Amino acid sequence: MDEVTVALSEQVSDAALISMLREQPAAGVAALYDRYGRLIFSVALRIVQDHGAAEEITQDVFLRCWRNIERYQANQGSLPSWLLAITHHRSIDELRSRRGKELRREISDDTIQQLTTFDPGFDEALVRGEVHEALHILPPAQRDVIELIFWGGLTRREVADQLRLPIGTVHTRLRLGMEKLRAALGRSTGAE
Amino acid sequence: MSDDITDSCTDIQPQLAAYALGEADADANLLDHLAACPSCQRDLRAYLQVARVLAYDVSDVAPPPELRERILAAVDQQEQQPAAPPPRLQPALPPAQARRRRIAVPWPAMAFAIAAILALLGWNISLRAQLGEQNSQIAASREGWQTMIALLNDSAVRWYSVAGGSAQGHIWTNASGRTLCLVAQGMPALTGGQVYQVWLLHGNNGTSAGVFEGRNGNGWVLMQLDEPLANYDSINVSIEPPGGSPSQTGPPILHGALSEAQTPNTTERQHTLQLLTLAADQLR
Numbered sequence A: 001m002d003e004v005t006v007a008l009s010e011q012v013s014d015a016a017l018i019s020m021l022r023e024q025p026a027a028g029v030a031a032l033y034d035r036y037g038r039l040i041f042s043v044a045l046r047i048v049q050d051h052g053a054a055e056e057i058t059q060d061v062f063l064r065c066w067r068n069i070e071r072y073q074a075n076q077g078s079l080p081s082w083l084l085a086i087t088h089h090r091s092i093d094e095l096r097s098r099r100g101k102e103l104r105r106e107i108s109d110d111t112i113q114q115l116t117t118f119d120p121g122f123d124e125a126l127v128r129g130e131v132h133e134a135l136h137i138l139p140p141a142q143r144d145v146i147e148l149i150f151w152g153g154l155t156r157r158e159v160a161d162q163l164r165l166p167i168g169t170v171h172t173r174l175r176l177g178m179e180k181l182r183a184a185l186g187r188s189t190g191a192e
Numbered sequence B: 001m002s003d004d005i006t007d008s009c010t011d012i013q014p015q016l017a018a019y020a021l022g023e024a025d026a027d028a029n030l031l032d033h034l035a036a037c038p039s040c041q042r043d044l045r046a047y048l049q050v051a052r053v054l055a056y057d058v059s060d061v062a063p064p065p066e067l068r069e070r071i072l073a074a075v076d077q078q079e080q081q082p083a084a085p086p087p088r089l090q091p092a093l094p095p096a097q098a099r100r101r102r103i104a105v106p107w108p109a110m111a112f113a114i115a116a117i118l119a120l121l122g123w124n125i126s127l128r129a130q131l132g133e134q135n136s137q138i139a140a141s142r143e144g145w146q147t148m149i150a151l152l153n154d155s156a157v158r159w160y161s162v163a164g165g166s167a168q169g170h171i172w173t174n175a176s177g178r179t180l181c182l183v184a185q186g187m188p189a190l191t192g193g194q195v196y197q198v199w200l201l202h203g204n205n206g207t208s209a210g211v212f213e214g215r216n217g218n219g220w221v222l223m224q225l226d227e228p229l230a231n232y233d234s235i236n237v238s239i240e241p242p243g244g245s246p247s248q249t250g251p252p253i254l255h256g257a258l259s260e261a262q263t264p265n266t267t268e269r270q271h272t273l274q275l276l277t278l279a280a281d282q283l284r
Helices: A003-011 A014-023 A025-048 A051-067 A079-098 A109-113 A124-136 A140-150 A156-163 A167-189 B007-021 B030-035 B038-054 B065-080 B109-127 B133-152 B266-283
Strands: B158-164 B167-173 B179-185 B195-202 B205-212 B218-224 B234-240 B252-257
Touching (some): A014 A025, A014 A079, A025 A051, A025 A079, A025 B065, A051 A079, A051 B065, A124 A140, A124 A167, A124 B038, A140 A156, A140 A167, A140 B007, A156 A167, A167 B038, B007 B030, B007 B038, B030 B038, B133 B167, B133 B179, B133 B266, B158 B234, B167 B252, B205 B218, B205 B234, B218 B266
Antiparallel strands (some): B158 B252, B167 B179, B179 B218, B195 B205, B195 B234
């Protein structure tokens, strides 16, 4: 990354990045990647556990973001949240495909627009720390269920089978865990 | 709508949590409950908020340096190529799959449908701040949109596709054929007070079914017909002068045959809801 791009990516806001994507796609994608590439790649890698696949997914996410920037609506969520939603969806589908599971749906460009987040925007650095802390004070039984669904792409039924639990127990742990996260993260995420 | 938490809400909460986290399977009754339950709507919003920040709990791993160059090379290559046309609807599922009680509803497709309801209800909350005569007009539009969604989810709905150039859309009607809904995207923009006008055709005779406006080429309209839709062969939408025309003067920007009604499968219903969500911006 050259010095000009480093300085540029640190100074421009997400709104300016969006404008740049529209008017100077190459420079815009470069600045967007320099700001969020590491995060997107890390999320993809965490899910698919394969560097090659994570690279492909990362490339796909940034190209789709550029191609669909006209469909992005800032009043429905922050830019990083939108990117993360695309990344999560794409990665889980890749994971399930490798397991021989039915794909949920091909992620069309029309789909991309509707990956809204309902978030009011938040301080990313603050949230990172709070999410880590909130997850790690959850009872492990509740955290495991949430992470198996979110990071592992399992359904509730598959979680029950894997953990050898009744589906009702999975539901209870999921509900209690999400309610605890909701309470712990409420201030920083705007969750009610 | 009751704000009480019921036993069914406790049953619904794990489903909402699972969808927010990205799970694939869904119960077809979830939307019905969600549309009528403010408590569960709040829960879903909150779970979506939580799910969005979970991704930040990840250890940073640097991608290989060459990935950046590959992405930029792909941008250069794609800039040279014309844009791909918008994707068409997927083929309908075989009837056996469409009738399964537990249906594979892909997230975020389910989230789109839920988003349509939440967007409507969130807009409803802001609607309470409106004053004066505009309030009743906006309320009428809101009622119309709710009617359209309810009709789309009716098992007896009759559904058709319409298209023209880069525009696409759907129309659907109830069993009697006298309530007609239309949603479309990609239509040519209106200027100088023009309107989109809907024409129902029998042979060469066209009957106006109504006019509507849009924003950014997206629009929707709910129409009450004097005669059942079954009396007509096809439907056109054209751009007409302010207030509409007694007969069609502009070329059709959307056209569809009415000879074979379909029952939309889940994917098609959700696609239609997506278009409604887009078009709903004109209400804000």
